[in-house]
Amino acid sequence: MFTNCSTSVANAAESEYAYLLNQMVNSNGSINWKIRSELQAVLEQKILDNPSVAVEECLELFYWNRCYKNCIDMYEKQKRKDGRSSEYFSSIDRNFQYLQLFMYNGILFLEDFMNRILNTSGLSIDWLDFHVVDAFHYASEKSFSSDVPVDVWHYLIQFCLIHIGDFHRKMLDFDLAERCYIQATKLCSKRGHAFNQLGILEMSSGHNIQALYFYTRAHCCEVSFTGAGANLEQYYKVLIKQWLNLPNATGEQLFCIFQALLYLGDQVSRVETTMLSFLATLKRAISTGHLNACHLVCMLVITFGSFWKIDKTCIADVKSPDQLEDQLSLLKKLIIEFLQSFLTILLSCEEAQFSVVADTLYILISWIQYQSPNFLLVNNFHTDQSHLSSLAKFLNSLQRNKQFHVNTVNSAADEQPLPIDVSLFGFLPLAGTFARFVSTEEADTCTNLILMKRLVEYGKFVVQMVNDEQLFTSSIVRCNNNQEMLQFKTKSSSLPDQLESTVDAEQDFEEISSMCISDTAGLINLEKDAHGINPDLASLPTPCAPKKFPSFEQSTLKNRYSRNFSNRSKQQAEIDKQAESPFDFDAFIRRLQNSGTSAPTYAKQDGGKTSKLNSGSMLQSTNSMKKLNSLEEAASVLPKTRKL
Template identity: 25%
Template sequence: MKTVEELWREAGDIRSTMPDILDVTNDSHSSFLYILRNLYKDIILTNLDYALDKKVEQDLWNVCFKVPISELQPKQGKKISNPILKLFLEGAAGFYMLLLQEICAQCDTNSSLCKRNAQLGIFHGPSYTLQPKNESILYICQHCLIHLGDLARYRNLLGEAEGYYKQAINVEPSSGHPYNQLALLVSARGDMLSTLFYYVRSLALKHPFPPARINLDKLLKKLSLQMSTYQKTRGGRLSAEEFLVAFLKLQGQIGLCCDLDQAEQTVNLLTLTWPSLVATEALSPTQLIRMLTITIYSVGRCTGASATDAQKRSLQLAIDVASSVFNACLTACCSLPDEQLPNSRYLCVIKLVLDWFFAQPEVLTKIKRSHLWSSAAKLLNQLQICFASNGSFTVEDDGKPLPEDLDLLEFAPLRRIAKWPSTQMTQGDENRVRAARIVQRGKWLVEQQPGCLALTHQSDGSPEWLFTSLRTDESPVDKMIENLSIEPVKEIKILARPPQRNVALTAILRQKVEDDSIPPPKQEDASNKQVTFQHTLAPPLPPVKQSSSSTNYPRPSLPPRLERLKAEQKEREQINNNFGGMYSSFGATTDLPDLSIPPPTVPPPGLGFPPPPAAWAMAGNLPPPPSSIVPPYSLFNSTAPWHPVQLPSFPINNLINPNEQQQRTMQHQLGPASLWSGPGPSPLERLLEQQKAAAMRGGTSPTKK
């Protein structure tokens, strides 16, 4: 079996004979790559510490995989599917997966992807001749996971790539390499806030990733030069999207110490907008934690004994931003009712700010917003009351990290206080543990020199420890915010439409009041006003003038044309009387005929004879009706005058007179009569006229011939 030194020399000889440009489609080049990667693999599995000292893992990735992948990838701007590239990427992923499995088997370690050999029943104990260091094992496992994520990202499997990167962070949280790869991943999605956060996390660690600093500077320069024109809404406040743009531009200005005058105005605008966005949950706790992390990193970057004036000003701006985050979360939590406060999602941000104060107490002297301490005192008292009502507030804290602690695990500004015994999350009531740690940080604040809070023990009261604020002076930052030239909030006025009334109905009622000379009603109280609808009736008919005879009723008024015809008829009657009745109708007598004689028979219709009379007209043997009985009105009985109210009378003493006969003759000459042209002969009258004419001629009825 070859030693590790012999394997290393053999790998060096093969690499020296390899061409500068590798082509995987060439058989000779493919054989070189195959032999070289197997030699590197044997060196890693034989002596891991020796392989890491010689940087074998880096040569394995760069020479055997990265360079051939770069040659196979399409040029910029071209999207061409290359089946050879896809096959090569799948083969590379399989190689690193197998290498990770063999390393875990050699070291007898457990990971999220690989099980121990004892669990698989293969063998017991490690198989390395020289057992490698624990740091070397974690490093090589993280190295394999990172490149598995890179290969998945090249295949456009972004979800799988993110999973590999996060597993690499769990293996070794103090290394910045996986954070840099996560930044590259989210940058392709366009999430600038997460990109900036991961670059910061990649640098603020025990083992930072050096290329991440170059990437961060490029990103800050890009953010500082982006367009800052945004529309102000709701009293000068910004929307969530505009807020993120302004925050990122501010971080670019603070990180590069440029355009600080504009940065100061942006800080005031963000301070004004922050509480409303947090209260409406337009910003999630994850976004606030990342904003706070970036700001804390900027504070540490600008701190130093040899800091310039621009850096000192940038430091103060960064502290103002962090205090604005703290104030916005305090305002949102204090406004919640007691039953909702323990489940507030923003308590984790408050805890991280207090942890930062505990890790760097010198920051407290540079906080200019004094009124946030009164909100902090209110929150500390309210937390004690909420949890004391559900049982004892004191809880056994095992010291394990909470979810927000895992997000900032190994973060350099908080590393001094984050000495967790393990990376496992606290089991049990997380809300109670979080509240207990917040109150513990509040008690620590009382002991500080700036005198932010005061503490009083209440033996019989609730809460047990009463917090009060000691700094009530007006903050210069608050004055600047009050003097900030922003657009005032426009009040929304709801214009109530005045009550409408019916103008026509009002005019009718007013006219009725004037006609009847009724005084207007008295004005009553508005609360007792009632709407009364009055029914306006038509005026009564004028009284009818009664004549000497109670059986004669006047005719109703006729249209003008009929009145004119009636006047002409009266003139003819007058002429007839003056000239001896020359217009009389056949000299008819006024004697009544004998009604006892039966009427003649009438031939069937269609023989040229007049139509038969009505049945009731042929009943000549019936006695005449009494004068007290008024017959019903009929359209066929036109002898009686018609009136809409008065009923016609039935003449008894005189059925036919000469004047009526003459009037019917004149109407016959003028044309057919209508309902409005006056009375006409009834069937009985026509029968009597026929009988009278036959008697005058001395003849008999046609039916008797």
């Protein structure tokens, strides 16, 4: 269910309703609104009579295309025929007035259809506040009036929300369009359509990293949006063309180029250089505020998406299977090296940046701990002193200065996802990470404390990984008021450093009763600039003031991308869990360890020259950090990164 329609199904719908379709356009090319309204009523009733069959036959798509999209296309075609430009289209023009009126009414039609869906299904919703998520939480405890699966009703509601958002987007009311799309993602994150529409919004506003994030989410889900992969590829090609040879590129531009080179698989020889150039700017961009918490989460998700895509697909422009295998292996090794450096840099950030890096650190260490533990073994990362010392300093400082102790949070909280976890449900590359949760209900209290506890648990996990070498150890330190702190040490730590750390713990660790922690962990808040106009909307003029759309209560948008799955039954959740297919990272690591360290040879794409890379030296963690340090020094004289 919810898959793409076949040509035969589409043709069957065309034949069944041909008697209305043939009369829908008058001889002069205008729309017969009476026939169009009749077709709309017939299709809506058929969908409501048997929703499961209607969705199986993609009747809702036929309904949208014939009753709405075709009408918009006809008006825009007439505008192009008249030679009107997007800058000059008078508000007194008849076609413009008809188009605006139709889109205004289209919103009302779809809202009315959504009301009828709710009435038929037995679901309840408060339309004044537009509480979609709250309504389904309430409805999950009701007995439904039909045998139709709840997921079908949710899909139809999501379908209406997306296209209401499309109308607002066409009318250039981007804020309301965004709200509709976000609510659609909350209903179900397994389907990529709403994420794709959010990607269009972010792209039109020039938010490149956020646009890539949403396109990645639309592509890497159970029901991938049909055009998401093509959108990603096209967007990356545009960014490559604009920024590849740009002097003094910003951190954002370098990251986008790095991901584009990974995704497209060409000009492989430039991937490592671009990666190191970006990493050299990362720490300073975080400290200066040029990159916020949302940017970092988006960057991590985009990177996981690239890894997942490289593992699942082939790159076409190669001449032999051996060359393909070498190229794919090299790209995956580079992503691993990037994630290792990325983690080390985040751990080395100042305490003041904790709220900025916390969510990203948590997702990355959760992926390592629960889905890909062998990640620590690649390049001997588990013995890398820069990683271990940064981790020890970060965790010790976190516990002292955030007044956290090892027994603060009840163990029952381990079974609940944090808001940042819930916001990423449905993202296939992280499916194994979220499999540990027994509930899909997010923790709504003490989220900061739970997050800190899980970061400390990761430290204990690393201690176990390096236990044989005794390079990274932990011990309980008793502080003021008999509270306990788990202190981490590295083998290379000097005695004064260790003593200072212990003294700090005893002096600075305050009573738990005096805690005052801002509960901001897990919230992703995109900074919104003034929206631009998407090229595909360039033909639309500045619209008249749109209808007042019901506002969302602030509480429902507290976490912009959090999902609510309370409506899902345990049985459906189990089916969803079985349907997901996370990337088998451990299998890849085993292949990597058995493959030796011979350097791959491949044809260099730019210029046709042949280049040999020594992957052994390239992937050594120590050498990489030397390159990174030298680039950090060089980057100090470059212009500061543009604020997103």
